[in-house]
Amino acid sequence: MSKQSVVVSAVSVAVMVVLIVGVDLAFFRDRFWLRLIANIGIVLVFVACYFRFLKH
Helix, strand or coil, X not given: CCHHHHHHHHHHHHHHHHXXXXXXXXXXXXXXXXXXXXXXXXXXXXXXXXXXXXXX
16 A cells, blocks of 8 residues: 555544544434434445545
8 A cells, every 4th residue: 555545544534533523422412323323324425435536
């Protein structure tokens, strides 16, 4: 893996974590199942974007 791809992967993981925590705190504080579904959805979107745009 090149240095650029490692940096892009690290940044995308950091953005994903910040987005998950932000959505959890903003919308789903006391709703466990909705939080879980939203978090799984966010991760699936990031995985789909990875396979569509970043995988070489």
